Amino acid sequence: xxxxxxxxxxxxxxxxxxxxxxxxxxxxxxxxxxxxxxxxxxxxxxxxxxxxxxxxxxxxxxxxxxxxxxxxxxxxxxxxxxxxxxxxxxxxxxxxxxxxxxxxxxxxxxxxxxxxxxxxxxxxxxxxxxxxxxxxxxxxxxxxxxxxxxxxxxxxxxxxxxxxxxxxxxxxxxxxxxxxxxxxxxxxxxxxxxxxxxxxxxxxxxxxxxxxxxxxxxxxxxxxxxxxxxxxxxxxxxxxxxxxxxxxxxxxxxxxxxxxxxxxxxxxxxxxxxxxxxxxxxxxxxxxxxxxxxxxxxxxxxxxxxxxxxxx
Amino acid sequence: xxxxxxxxxxxxxxxxxxxxxxxxxxxxxxxxxxxxxxxxxxxxxxxxxxxxxxxxxxxxxxxxxxxxxxxxxxxxxxxxxxxxxxxxxxxxxxxxxxxx
Numbered sequence: 466x467x468x469x470x471x472x473x474x475x476x477x478x479x480x481x482x483x484x485x486x487x488x489x490x491x492x493x494x495x496x497x498x499x500x501x502x503x504x505x506x507x508x509x510x511x512x513x514x515x516x517x518x519x520x521x522x523x524x525x526x527x528x529x530x531x532x533x534x535x536x537x538x539x540x541x542x543x544x545x546x547x548x549x550x551x552x553x554x555x556x557x558x559x560x561x562x563x564x565x566x567x568x569x570x571x572x573x574x575x576x577x578x579x580x581x582x583x584x585x586x587x588x589x590x591x592x593x594x595x596x597x598x599x600x601x602x603x604x605x606x607x608x609x610x611x612x613x614x615x616x617x618x619x620x621x622x623x624x625x626x627x628x629x630x631x632x633x634x635x636x637x638x639x640x641x642x643x644x645x646x647x648x649x650x651x652x653x654x655x656x657x658x659x660x661x662x663x664x665x666x667x668x669x670x671x672x673x674x675x676x677x678x679x680x681x682x683x684x685x686x687x688x689x690x691x692x693x694x695x696x697x698x699x700x701x702x703x704x705x706x707x708x709x710x711x712x713x714x715x716x717x718x719x720x721x722x723x724x725x726x727x728x729x730x731x732x733x734x735x736x737x738x739x740x741x742x743x744x745x746x747x748x749x750x751x752x753x754x755x756x757x758x759x760x761x762x763x764x765x766x767x768x769x770x771x772x773x774x775x776x777x
Numbered sequence: 778x779x780x781x782x783x784x785x786x787x788x789x790x791x792x793x794x795x796x797x798x799x800x801x802x803x804x805x806x807x808x809x810x811x812x813x814x815x816x817x818x819x820x821x822x823x824x825x826x827x828x829x830x831x832x833x834x835x836x837x838x839x840x841x842x843x844x845x846x847x848x849x850x851x852x853x854x855x856x857x858x859x860x861x862x863x864x865x866x867x868x869x870x871x872x873x874x875x876x877x
Contacts, residue, residue, distance in 0.1 A: 512857065515861075516857060516860050516861055516864060517864070519861045519864040519865045519868065520864050520867070520868045521868075544854075545857055548857065548858055548861060549861060552823075552861060552862070552865050579830060582826065582830065583826050583827055583830050584826075585822065585823065585826050610833060613829065614826050614829045614830045615826060616822075616825070616826070616829070
C-alpha cells in the first residue's frame, strides 16, 4: 500500500514542531500565529489568511495572492505569499514567480527563485538560466538551490561544465554531490581537470565505486589519500572492508594514516580493534587505541583493560 | 558493562541544549530524506520538491551560529510551509472524493 503524501507531511510536521527544534517548550508550540516573530497583529492575520487560501480553488486564490504581493505589505507577509504562489498550479502563478525573481528586492528575489524550484515548472526553471548568468553570488547560490529542489541535475551539470572559474565549478559540483548525481560527476571527472572538490562530491553522492578506484590508484598520493578518507564518509560494510584491506596492504605511512582516518570517519571500530589485536607494533597499537578513543567506541574499554594488564 | 553504561551516561551528560537541538534536527533531516524518497516512489513529485526545499532550512537551523531569533523565524517558515502543504493535500483529497 503506497504511503499517502498527507501522512508523510503530517509525520514531518510533528517532527519539525518538536520542542527542542524551536528552543521552546511543548506548551509554547501551537498555532503558528502565536509563535511567529511578527509584532503586527494584522500581519499575523494576513499570514493565517494566506495559509487558509490554499483550500480555495487555484483560480480564486491567484488574484488574492497577487494582491498581497503588489500591496504595501511587509516582506514577512510577501515571503509567505510567494510560497502559496508556488503551490498554485497555474501558468500565471509560475510566471509571476519568475517576475519577482527578476525584479524583486534581494530577499524576495532569493525566495522567489527558491519557490520556482519548489514549483518545478519547466518554463520557469528555464528562466533561471539567464538569472544565473547575470546574477551576483547570492542569486547564483539561490538558483543552484532551486535546481536542487527541482531535481534538475542536468541544469547543474551544465553550470559545472561551463564554469568560468574554480569557485563557480566547485559550487556546482558540490550541489551535484548533494543531489546524488553520480553519472554527472563521473562525466565531469572525464571531461574536466580533476579537482579535489570532485572527491568530496563523490563522497556526498555516495559513489563508493569511483572513490574505491581512486583510493587504489597510487599515481597521485595526495588524491589517493583524499579518496581513501572520503570512502569513510560513504561508509558501509563493503567500504569498511576496503579500508581495512588498504590499511593492511600498503607500505606507505600516508596511505595507512588515510585508511585509519577513513575508518574513524565511518565509525568502523570493529575493524580498528581487529587491526589493533593483529599488530605487534607498539606505536601502531597506540595510534589505533587513540583512534578508538576519539570515536568513543565501547570497544576501547576492553582494549584499555588489556593494555593495562599487558595481555597482548 | 557497568563501566560502559557509565561512559554512556557521562557522554550524555556532556550534551548541552545546543547539542540536543542539533541532534534532533539532524534526525529530522534523516527522516525528511526518507520521506522525500517515499514521495518520489509514490510519484508525488511536488511533495518531494517541497521536502527537498526543507533541507536547507533545517541545515540552517542546525548551524552553530544561528541566533534564537533566526531559529524562530526559520521554524515559523517551516511550520507555515508544512501547514500550507497539508491544506493543499486536504483540498485535493476532498476534490477527488467529491468527483468520485
